Amino acid sequence: MINKRKPVAKAAPKRAKARVLQPLLQVYPGTNFSGPAKQFRGNIGVQRLSSVNLNDDIESLRFSSPTGSGTVVLFENNNYKGEYVKFSTGSVDDLADFNFDNKASSLIATTLTLSDADILEIQQNGLRPNFGEILKIVLRGRMRRAAKRRSAKK
Numbered sequence: 001m002i003n004k005r006k007p008v009a010k011a012a013p014k015r016a017k018a019r020v021l022q023p024l025l026q027v028y029p030g031t032n033f034s035g036p037a038k039q040f041r042g043n044i045g046v047q048r049l050s051s052v053n054l055n056d057d058i059e060s061l062r063f064s065s066p067t068g069s070g071t072v073v074l075f076e077n078n079n080y081k082g083e084y085v086k087f088s089t090g091s092v093d094d095l096a097d098f099n100f101d102n103k104a105s106s107l108i109a110t111t112l113t114l115s116d117a118d119i120l121e122i123q124q125n126g127l128r129p130n131f132g133e134i135l136k137i138v139l140r141g142r143m144r145r146a147a148k149r150r151s152a153k154k
């Protein structure tokens with residue numbers, strides 16, 4: 001006999017938890033990860049490390065990202081200005097190796113892989129406390145540069 005009843009709807013599948021792809025940056029005032037660590041989680045920009053008592057006071061760092069890739073950029077001055085050094089995931093036991101010990105005054109940490117052109121874009125626009133806005137600047141810059149490349153080919 002044909003069963004005409006509609007199959008009973010199964011319980012709604014459990015919503016997959018939104019994957020939160022947050023990098024984790026730990027910075028230390030001493031070499032070899034010594035001194036009280038400060039943690040920064042998420043895609044972030046810290047315009048003034050003085051706001052967390054770390055101005056010119058970072059000597060080592062650890063950076064991990066759930067995607068396995070990402071970028072940390074340390075800037076010499078507030079507001080992402082001045083010289084900078086960038087790192088991918090991993091650890092740096094002594095920033096003196098990069099001539100950047102006790103020098104950083106602002107920083108960015110993100111799961112994005114930032115190119116020097118992206119960082120230049122941030123430096124020129126700067127002054128954004130909110131990472132979403134930094135992201136927009138980076139993506140807008142990438143599109144503009146891509147358009148320029150396309151028109152150069154014509």
Ligand SMILES: [Ca+2]
Pocket residue numbers: 055056075076077102103104105
């Ligand atoms: Ca500085």
